[in-house]
Amino acid sequence: MRLDIxxxxxxxxxxxxxxxxxxxxxxxxxxxxxxxxxxxxxxYTYDLKEIMTFMEKFHEDFKTESIQxxxxxxxxxxxxxxxxxxIFDVKSNTVLLNNSGADDNYVDNVIGEITGPDDNVFSEKxxxxxxxxxxxxxxxxxxxxxxxxxxYDVLENEKxxxxxxxxxxxxxxxxxILISYNISRPVKKxxxxxxxxxxxxxxYDKIELRRxxxxxxxSKAFNNMLERLKRNT
Numbered sequence: 001m002r003l004d005i006x007x008x009x010x011x012x013x014x015x016x017x018x019x020x021x022x023x024x025x026x027x028x029x030x031x032x033x034x035x036x037x038x039x040x041x042x043x044y045t046y047d048l049k050e051i052m053t054f055m056e057k058f059h060e061d062f063k064t065e066s067i068q069x070x071x072x073x074x075x076x077x078x079x080x081x082x083x084x085x086x087i088f089d090v091k092s093n094t095v096l097l098n099n100s101g102a103d104d105n106y107v108d109n110v111i112g113e114i115t116g117p118d119d120n121v122f123s124e125k126x127x128x129x130x131x132x133x134x135x136x137x138x139x140x141x142x143x144x145x146x147x148x149x150x151x152y153d154v155l156e157n158e159k160x161x162x163x164x165x166x167x168x169x170x171x172x173x174x175x176x177i178l179i180s181y182n183i184s185r186p187v188k189k190x191x192x193x194x195x196x197x198x199x200x201x202x203x204y205d206k207i208e209l210r211r212x213x214x215x216x217x218x219s220k221a222f223n224n225m226l227e228r229l230k231r232n233t
Contacts, residue, residue, distance in 0.1 A: 009183055013176035017169060025165045032154045037128070037145070041121060044084075044130040044143040048120075051141060055134055070137055086111075088140040090133070100144035102127070111140060186215045190222065 055073060062069035074096050077085060087097035088111050095104045110129065114122045122129045131142025155162075210216070 007180075010176055010180035013180065014173055017172040017176060021165050021169045021172070025162060028161055029154060029158055032158050033150065036150060036154055036157070040145050040150070041128070041130055044145070045120070047082075047143065048130065048132045048141065052132060052134060055137075059136055066137075084143045084145070086129075086131075086140075086142050086144060088142075089138065090140050091138045096139070101146070102144060107144075114140075183215075186211060186219070190215070190219060194222075 058069055058073060059066070062072075074087065077087065077097055077099075082099055084101075085097060085099045086095070086107055088094070088107070089096050093108065093112075095107050098104055098107055100107065110122075110124055110127065113124065114129070114131070120131055122131065126147055128145040128147065129142050130145065131140055133140050211219070
């Protein structure tokens with residue numbers, strides 16, 4: 001099916017609008033995700049420093065009762081319900097505390113994949129782990145960041161921007177339709193008038209297109225041509 005001039009103008013406009021607004025929304029979403037991830041990682045890093053300081057002080061107070069100190073620490077953080085916190089005994093390969101909401105086997109498998117410090121941040125398919133090691137107990141202590149939840153949080157934060165982008169896209173499309181119609185209508189009118197001139201017996205009136213753009217210039221040139229034809233016939 002051949003495209004008429006209106007569609008030839010309208011379709012590229014709409015494609016350009018959709019691509020531009022979609023790219024802008026995607027970039028904004030990615031920036032929001034990265035900022036939120038950086039903020040979460042930073043907060044958990046500070047939490048880990050506080051936990052390490054607390055555990056060191058606790059250990060110093062109970063040097064002679066190390067086992068009891070470890071049990072008290074686990075009990076304290078279990079009762080406090082600190083969200084997303086994990087304590088893993090590296091030596092015995094045992095999950096001592098899991099407030100992350102993930103299955104113990106999952107936590108065990110993921111921690112088993114951590115092979116080095118790697119800035120104390122480990123990322124896998126569904127989660128990001130921010131962790132540190134308390135060497136005196138041979139414990140790996142960390143926090144799990146759920147990527148799926150992070151995406152939902154970003155959507156919640158960016159929902160107003162996404163709504164504005166959708167509204168802007170709708171208005172832009174309406175504007176594109178009006179622009180396309182405003183360009184194509186006089187062109188179609190001029191083409192129709194040319195057909196009428198071709199079919200007439202020499203009696204024809206001037207075309208009236210009051211425009212200051214190129215189409216107006218074209219209509220004036222066409223009228224001048226008709227004047228010359230009248231004078232020469």
